[in-house]
Amino acid sequence: MTGLNTAPAIDAPDDLYAELLAMHEGLSKDESDAVNARLILILMNHIADRDVLRQAMAAARSPGADKEG
Numbered sequence: 001m002t003g004l005n006t007a008p009a010i011d012a013p014d015d016l017y018a019e020l021l022a023m024h025e026g027l028s029k030d031e032s033d034a035v036n037a038r039l040i041l042i043l044m045n046h047i048a049d050r051d052v053l054r055q056a057m058a059a060a061r062s063p064g065a066d067k068e069g
Helices: 013-023 028-045 050-059
Strands: none
Touching: 028 050
16 A cells, blocks of 8 residues: 655646636536536545545545655
């Protein structure tokens, strides 16, 4: 089992962030929240490791706590 990796690992992160924002274009707040929830559940299913997911939830809950180094 591996722990949560918070080191930068995404190729062209700014481009991917722009795609994430574009996914929300034209949606209401409720629709945007629903898309985010579905995306989170899809990614959680892909990761599937409960320990890693718990670490990710804890890191998301405590900004700055996920920084390596």
